[in-house]
Amino acid sequence: MLFALITWAAAVGGPVRRADERLELHLVGHGPRQFTEVLADLGSMPVALPVLALALLYALVRGHRWQALAGAVTMVLVPALVVPLKLWIDRPGPLTEATGYYPSGHTATAMVAYGTAAVVLAPFAGARRTAPVAVLLTVATGAGLLLRGYHWPLDVLGSVALCGVLLLLLARVVRMISRSTRRSSSRTPAG
Numbered sequence: 001m002l003f004a005l006i007t008w009a010a011a012v013g014g015p016v017r018r019a020d021e022r023l024e025l026h027l028v029g030h031g032p033r034q035f036t037e038v039l040a041d042l043g044s045m046p047v048a049l050p051v052l053a054l055a056l057l058y059a060l061v062r063g064h065r066w067q068a069l070a071g072a073v074t075m076v077l078v079p080a081l082v083v084p085l086k087l088w089i090d091r092p093g094p095l096t097e098a099t100g101y102y103p104s105g106h107t108a109t110a111m112v113a114y115g116t117a118a119v120v121l122a123p124f125a126g127a128r129r130t131a132p133v134a135v136l137l138t139v140a141t142g143a144g145l146l147l148r149g150y151h152w153p154l155d156v157l158g159s160v161a162l163c164g165v166l167l168l169l170l171a172r173v174v175r176m177i178s179r180s181t182r183r184s185s186s187r188t189p190a191g
Contacts, residue, residue: 003161010154028149039144043106048113055117071116107159110141115167
């Protein structure tokens with residue numbers, strides 16, 4: 001529901017979109033350029049995907065192959081969902097006439113890559129350790145994108161709302177897999 005509201009606000013003109021644009025034009029250029037660029041790059045494929053790959057590999061080595069597979073599928077869904085939305089909404093960027101900025105692909109990549117890593121690694125390190133790191137990296141990515149002028153705030157919020165649903169579904173699937181695995185391993189052979 002929240003994603004639908006944010007998408008509607010980004011797609012049509014109106015007071016929310018005008019406030020979104022005013023806020024972004026106020027934020028652009030704040031902070032040290034090199035630092036904000038590094039923050040924005042946390043959501044790039046060359047940075048986020050290796051982190052996810054290492055987490056999935058660790059889970060795989062530790063015998064959590066179905067959880068790792070569920071995590072990989074979740075990441076594959078990101079471009080399958082984001083790219084058609086970018087084409088459909090066709091929103092111009094803050095500092096360019098180019099279009100296709102809603103929702104933010106970098107925010108989606110960061111949130112799902114780091115969030116999936118957190119979910120998959122939680123059985124080994126605890127969700128109280130993994131989740132805050134994922135949140136911090138996602139927030140840092142969004143802040144960098146806004147301060148560099150790469151996205152409007154609604155672009156970032158739309159990705160967070162969309163990917164939040166993906167991560168909630170992943171967490172549910174991982175819990176179901178873990179319960180099923182524990183039940184099957186606790187059964188003793190009849191005999």
